[in-house]
Amino acid sequence: MGKKTIHVSDFSGTAIQLDDEVVRVVVLEHPDLVAGPVRLDATPVEVEGIDDAALDVAVVEIHDRHGDGEPRRVVLTASEFDAMATDVPMTQLLKTAERVRPPKARKGAERVDYGTIEHAGRPHRGRVTEEEARLVRERLDEVNKRLADAGIRQIDLADPEHAARYGFPTAL
Template sequence: MGQKIIRFSDLTGKHAEDDGDLVRIVVRQHPDLEDGPVEIEALAGELTELQELALDLVTIELHHPDADEPETVVLEADAFDRLASAAPMAEVLRTAKRVARTVPSQATAPGGVRERVNYASLEHAGKPHKGRTTDAEKQLVQQHLDEINERLAAEGIRTIDLANAEHVARYGLETLAQDRGTTLA
């Protein structure tokens, strides 16, 4: 006996005829969001007005001399632009000093040595990476899929989808997908 998975938009409840019509949305900040980022899905057609509704926002950090941590402020771009009176904000930004970016995945240990990430640990298993997926990582993902997907979603990283043939093959999840009645896309 086969099973069919029917998917719906979390926003409107409308049926998705094709999984390719669904857009994954990660909500990182919202007044009603209590325990970190969440993931919802919506039909692509439901999001057409999104660009028109979007606000031009600026996120800035205020580094006060007497504070240990910077204060983050989000405001509309027009309000921020009005702060510049000596020259237009575009010119102020163009001539401003660059800030070095820090990328968490490229963090270095003391002495400039890059630390290797152990994907065969519960802390990192299932994260996308270019290297070979070891048997140890596969086993962890097979045994702790739901826990790993919760962590990945909380970190805003793509989750491991049993309907995704590439994910199933990478982590050896064929049996689990079959046990859960998932049809591969």
């Protein structure tokens, strides 16, 4: 018995032949995109007009009191944005405006405090504090239930590494 794989265009559902070129389209932003970028496959004919349909846009961040300190990202046509400059043409304004450095990449979100019941027992590379070890020893069932609910490995007392990490007695 043999198997045959048929590739189809995500746009039209038509079959893409083995010798046809497949164009990969990565959707980075879209109002209906909820879980990050996605990949779509298409034929060259299906995407040949995409450059002609492209819009000249301005992408801006608004830093104001709205949004709990987080900037709002707004996309508008370049002509709409240009019209906002009434004193000096936008092209000149953009040439002379103060440069902004891109934000530094954060090395991680906020530091996680593993010495709290919400995070105790979660895998991490740092050393286990006495507070985390005490929480794990005193509330092992609660910690393991939380870990299991989150799909994370549970603490196994039969595992000598886990026992030593959290200060459980080990059998000799």
